[in-house]
Amino acid sequence: MAENGKKLVEQITSMDEDFAKWYTDIVKKADLIDYSSVKGCMIIRPYGYAIWENIQKILDERFKATGVENVYMPMFIPESLLTKEKEHVEGFAPEVAWVTMGGSERLTERLCVRPTSETLFCEHYANIVKSYRDLPKVYNQWCSVVRWEKTTRPFLRSREFLWQEGHTMHRTAEEAEERTVQMLNLYGDFFEGDLAMPVLRGQKTDKEKFAGARATYTVEALMHDGKALQGGTSHNFGNGFAEAFGIRFLDSDNTLKYPHQTSWGVSTRIIGGIIMTHGDDSGLVLPPAVAPIQVVIIPIQQQKEGVLDEAYRIADTLKAAGVRVKVDDSDQSPGWKFSEYEMKGVPLRLELGPRDLANRTCVVVRRDNREKSFVAIDDVVEAVQSGMKALRDALYEKALKNREDRTYTADTLEELTEIAANKSGYIRAMWCGDLACELKLKETADVTSRCMPFGAEAIGDRCVCCGREAHKLVYWGKAY
Amino acid sequence: MAENGKKLVEQITSMDEDFAKWYTDIVKKADLIDYSSVKGCMIIRPYGYAIWENIQKILDERFKATGVENVYMPMFIPESLLTKEKEHVEGFAPEVAWVTMGGSERLTERLCVRPTSETLFCEHYANIVKSYRDLPKVYNQWCSVVRWEKTTRPFLRSREFLWQEGHTMHRTAEEAEERTVQMLNLYGDFFEGDLAMPVLRGQKTDKEKFAGARATYTVEALMHDGKALQGGTSHNFGNGFAEAFGIRFLDSDNTLKYPHQTSWGVSTRIIGGIIMTHGDDSGLVLPPAVAPIQVVIIPIQQQKEGVLDEAYRIADTLKAAGVRVKVDDSDQSPGWKFSEYEMKGVPLRLELGPRDLANRTCVVVRRDNREKSFVAIDDVVEAVQSGMKALRDALYEKALKNREDRTYTADTLEELTEIAANKSGYIRAMWCGDLACELKLKETADVTSRCMPFGAEAIGDRCVCCGREAHKLVYWGKAY
Numbered sequence A, B: 001m002a003e004n005g006k007k008l009v010e011q012i013t014s015m016d017e018d019f020a021k022w023y024t025d026i027v028k029k030a031d032l033i034d035y036s037s038v039k040g041c042m043i044i045r046p047y048g049y050a051i052w053e054n055i056q057k058i059l060d061e062r063f064k065a066t067g068v069e070n071v072y073m074p075m076f077i078p079e080s081l082l083t084k085e086k087e088h089v090e091g092f093a094p095e096v097a098w099v100t101m102g103g104s105e106r107l108t109e110r111l112c113v114r115p116t117s118e119t120l121f122c123e124h125y126a127n128i129v130k131s132y133r134d135l136p137k138v139y140n141q142w143c144s145v146v147r148w149e150k151t152t153r154p155f156l157r158s159r160e161f162l163w164q165e166g167h168t169m170h171r172t173a174e175e176a177e178e179r180t181v182q183m184l185n186l187y188g189d190f191f192e193g194d195l196a197m198p199v200l201r202g203q204k205t206d207k208e209k210f211a212g213a214r215a216t217y218t219v220e221a222l223m224h225d226g227k228a229l230q231g232g233t234s235h236n237f238g239n240g241f242a243e244a245f246g247i248r249f250l251d252s253d254n255t256l257k258y259p260h261q262t263s264w265g266v267s268t269r270i271i272g273g274i275i276m277t278h279g280d281d282s283g284l285v286l287p288p289a290v291a292p293i294q295v296v297i298i299p300i301q302q303q304k305e306g307v308l309d310e311a312y313r314i315a316d317t318l319k320a321a322g323v324r325v326k327v328d329d330s331d332q333s334p335g336w337k338f339s340e341y342e343m344k345g346v347p348l349r350l351e352l353g354p355r356d357l358a359n360r361t362c363v364v365v366r367r368d369n370r371e372k373s374f375v376a377i378d379d380v381v382e383a384v385q386s387g388m389k390a391l392r393d394a395l396y397e398k399a400l401k402n403r404e405d406r407t408y409t410a411d412t413l414e415e416l417t418e419i420a421a422n423k424s425g426y427i428r429a430m431w432c433g434d435l436a437c438e439l440k441l442k443e444t445a446d447v448t449s450r451c452m453p454f455g456a457e458a459i460g461d462r463c464v465c466c467g468r469e470a471h472k473l474v475y476w477g478k479a480y
Helices: A019-029 A046-065 A086-095 A118-128 A173-194 A240-245 A269-278 A307-320 A334-343 A354-359 A377-405 A413-422 A435-445 B019-029 B046-065 B086-095 B118-128 B173-194 B240-245 B269-278 B307-320 B334-343 B354-359 B377-405 B413-422 B435-445
Strands: A033-035 A042-044 A076-078 A097-102 A105-113 A137-146 A160-170 A199-203 A215-222 A228-238 A260-267 A295-299 A325-327 A348-352 A361-366 A372-376 A407-409 A426-431 A448-453 A472-477 B033-035 B042-044 B076-078 B097-102 B105-113 B137-146 B160-170 B199-203 B215-222 B228-238 B260-267 B295-299 B325-327 B348-352 B361-366 B372-376 B407-409 B426-431 B448-453 B472-477
Touching (some): A019 A269, A033 B118, A046 A160, A118 A160, A118 A260, A160 A173, A173 A199, A173 A215, A173 A260, A215 A448, A228 A240, A228 A269, A240 A260, A260 A269, A269 A377, A295 A334, A307 A325, A307 A348, A307 A354, A334 A348, A348 A354, A354 A361, A361 A377, A372 A377, A413 A426, A435 A448, B042 B046, B046 B137, B118 B137, B118 B240, B160 B173, B173 B199, B173 B215, B173 B260, B215 B377, B215 B448, B260 B269, B295 B334, B307 B325, B307 B377, B348 B354, B354 B361, B361 B377, B372 B377, B377 B407, B413 B435
Parallel strands (some): A295 A325, A295 A348, B295 B325, B295 B348, B407 B426
Antiparallel strands (some): A033 A042, A097 B097, A199 A215, A228 A260, B033 B042, B076 B105, B097 B105, B199 B215, B199 B448, B228 B260, B348 B361, B426 B472, B448 B472
């Protein structure tokens, strides 16, 4: 705090110098989060939460367009319910928070705070799914979940986080598989189109799949530093949970059958991904689709007659066109404001001073490359819309180039280990499908399998680890 | 379940016979909620949750128009933080759920699941409020909270419920008081305008106010059975919490001061209020502003050529006009559908058969009084809009008349006790302000003070209980 009580725009650590510290600086200095005395949890501040609200709004509309209905399940799961499906409880029990007291009384059965809600949805579906006419059920909830992590980082890994979890039940295995892939592609299109983050779409290995799932599909993004981030996942459970929970329906052929189940989710982790994909040494860079402020108008010599009036008029025009716009008419200097909104990643800055007024023009500056355009005030809506589109496209291209530059290929264990030791990025290599090889790569090169991309072409026929026959192309890497 | 797997529309208990059972029948049979193995918690099903989403959308927009910003605080509160403000912890500690284990480890300090978040907001404000330039802070969050109630009822009282909680900090006492009243009136206007529920706006007695507040304002609604429901509350905390949490700001006169604080909230309880205000023996009756389906189109002889096509065309026209509409083209009979959507409280039903087609008309039926209108298909948008408005107005008038019919006046303790024993509703009576009298009315007549309405005129100058001088007009009653 400066002595007059105004915040100064402070320098942040350079990303090349210390990427982790750069990240932490941004989440704090762009006012995205604050810490509290609740260890491992974070406060999402208005600017950070507004990004999440924009993400929610876009996804929720698209979910509903595919027939999704929102519900709300209890946040607690009785221990006996959590343990009904064996693999599932093994995956989650070590990292749940347990409620053992209600008021001053000890509970007869302890309750965990949901780490995910498959078990609750299954119990409910067992109540309401009786006939093929009751299918499909395509439910989703927006809520918070808790996983008792040891090491936490804002947005990327915290003990409590916000997410959506879709849970569906289907009459046939084919329909469940279709829904699993449909939701994965919905996520993929959102990441690429709206967040300007190129993603690999593919399948997880058995080791990396969700506890209890038959198959887990993923969208994987590569961060600026070459580490991978799992952006969203979609799981096909087959009828394993349905069997464990006794969910059966009478089909039209008059026989009782188990329905087929999926679940899929994305979380506030996305915000961490945006930061690490697009941010730079001046701060955050936000894709326009989710930016709380898409255009900030900064008046120059705002005390001069007409400047503020015109700024407000332009803001009204942009608002009417559906643009999220803010006029900063505070008494800070224009230079301070430039830095502040660069830190906050506002896609476009619009400068307007007395001289511009006389010419009926203004200056539009792009956040990503600081490119300036001189724009007639009458054309401001079009200039802003095309500026946002150009910025989104440039962000995408830059992130794609980063991924291409950081994607390596290995044929042997030695090559892979060598690359993993000296480079940061994806390593493409063939894999025989054996868990032992996957574990060995982790041990030898400290990489995990990130994804087996859909429709990827083989780059050989021998496992990078054991040399036996291999048909699976895997992207290996280090991940957040 | 019927043998062919279709649900039949079942009878519900009559409201005059058993109001409590009628209520429970509706929440189940209108598909609003389901129970689960989590005792005291409920599953909010798609139809119930869609009502909540409509409530959220309307309120969230109005909040933001007054400068509110949304945030998200952790769901856990360390015990030491909860206990910082004395009255607050006394009010809440007996009814919180405690997390004592994370994974397999015992926590060094137990965490409660938030029953409300004043303490977390205060801790955060202590971090970010330093100067008068940082004020006001006008934050809100939409989340779930937990109170370990012994007796629970869907929507009205459950161990977990959904709500919004606004928490604000202000430079002056006057500004805090203004915000407290502003939010109460925002709630009042929402209840009356959108939910068609007349409310009393006024102040709570000290006994009934929020733990730690200086003053609590309330909107109180009267249910069909004459019991009161607290619809929403708005609290002025003065600077008590600020002192307890050491929140101080440097004012422009260069002195350190404590800011003044408010909080305000409404919850899913509202849905219980809607049911008990407007419902009837055929089921739910929803005010159009929050109805998930505002108009259901029921084709008659839908197999006849052109009927379904015209039904879809009308639906498209209504959708384009912003109406939430559904065509039920299932193979159930029209009679079954009539009952089903009456149970679900859909405001308007539109019937369309082959004869209507020939005349280019359709029939619009109001849910509340079953009044039929024959409407030219070309005028359907206007007919639907005016039909919804008329229904909202009629619901309001009916509820207002119920309140007027059930509002009594008492001058003496004997009168009050007599009314309380034989009638169900509000009893207006003067009160001296003494807690002893309030407790005695509870003991003698089993009523609590509901509200001291703003600007109410005195109806005497003696306390109904002790006969001493009295200036406060109180509405007494039994409450949910």
